[in-house]
Amino acid sequence: xxxxxxxxxxxxxxxxxxxxxxxxxxxxxxxxxxxxxxxxxxxxxxxxxxxxxxxxxxxxxxxxxxxxxxxxxxxxxxxxxxxxxxxxxxxxxxxxxxxxxxxxxxx
Amino acid sequence: xxxxxxxxxxxxxxxxxxxxxxxxxxxxxxxxxxxxxxxxxxxxxxxxxxxxxxxxxxxxxxxxxxxxxxxxxxxxxxxxxxxxxxxxxxxxxxxxxxxxxxxxxxxxxxxxxxxxxxxxxxxxxxxxxxxxxxxxxxx
Numbered sequence: 001x002x003x004x005x006x007x008x009x010x011x012x013x014x015x016x017x018x019x020x021x022x023x024x025x026x027x028x029x030x031x032x033x034x035x036x037x038x039x040x041x042x043x044x045x046x047x048x049x050x051x052x053x054x055x056x057x058x059x060x061x062x063x064x065x066x067x068x069x070x071x072x073x074x075x076x077x078x079x080x081x082x083x084x085x086x087x088x089x090x091x092x093x094x095x096x097x098x099x100x101x102x103x104x105x106x107x
Numbered sequence: 108x109x110x111x112x113x114x115x116x117x118x119x120x121x122x123x124x125x126x127x128x129x130x131x132x133x134x135x136x137x138x139x140x141x142x143x144x145x146x147x148x149x150x151x152x153x154x155x156x157x158x159x160x161x162x163x164x165x166x167x168x169x170x171x172x173x174x175x176x177x178x179x180x181x182x183x184x185x186x187x188x189x190x191x192x193x194x195x196x197x198x199x200x201x202x203x204x205x206x207x208x209x210x211x212x213x214x215x216x217x218x219x220x221x222x223x224x225x226x227x228x229x230x231x232x233x234x235x236x237x238x239x240x241x242x243x244x245x246x
Binding site: 006010048049050051052055056057058059060062063072073078103104105106107 | 145187189
């Protein structure tokens with residue numbers, strides 16, 4: 001890869017990172033008490049029925065919460081939890097759980 | 108990742124979707140010819156008999172690529188599966204197979220999976236990751 005391309009790629013990557021990092025993990029931590037009851041304080045869930053969230057992709061968590069909120073994804077527990085979340089809350093919570101160490105891209 | 112690899116993986120996913128669509132078309136004819144009892148072809152697509160490694164290869168086409176994103180209807184990174192709870196992976200695959208969860212790509216792939224396939228996939232992705240290590244260390 002040419003240096004100019006590398007630079008362009010780095011800028012593009014940084015721009016994407018900024019776009020996805022719109023939530024505040026600290027604020028998300030404060031809002032995450034109800035989530036922790038099932039998904040664990042460290043994002044490792046307390047029961048096999050619930051998914052681990054630690055390190056999950058930030059935009060995937062956001063998308064899941066939006067789908068629970070508007071009913072595209074139907075789950076009785078998550079519907080209730082997501083119903084009152086604002087877009088800001090969704091971004092903060094996603095920022096918090098995605099910042100934890102845990103899940104990884106495995107081949 | 109090299110372009111050729113991406114293309115190959117993309118082609119693999121496309122093939123599996125096509126295979127699911129083909130399988131969905133096939134059962135009624137077979138059922139009619141052999142006069143199989145009603146309900147054998149229930150649920151649309153038939154399960155695809157293949158070694159587990161081939162089934163996992165289908166997952167890898169998207170979930171095995173760092174930073175891979177969905178294309179439709181919304182664009183976001185596909186979830187990381189390494190270190191996920193195996194039971195949760197099975198539950199999610201069953202929801203895709205039954206149509207409870209409506210993502211078209213996952214529906215097409217999950218519809219070809221048997222319970223045994225799902226267990227194998229869940230075991231593969233649930234094992235050997237930071238998350239499971241963290242969990243083990245806690246105990």
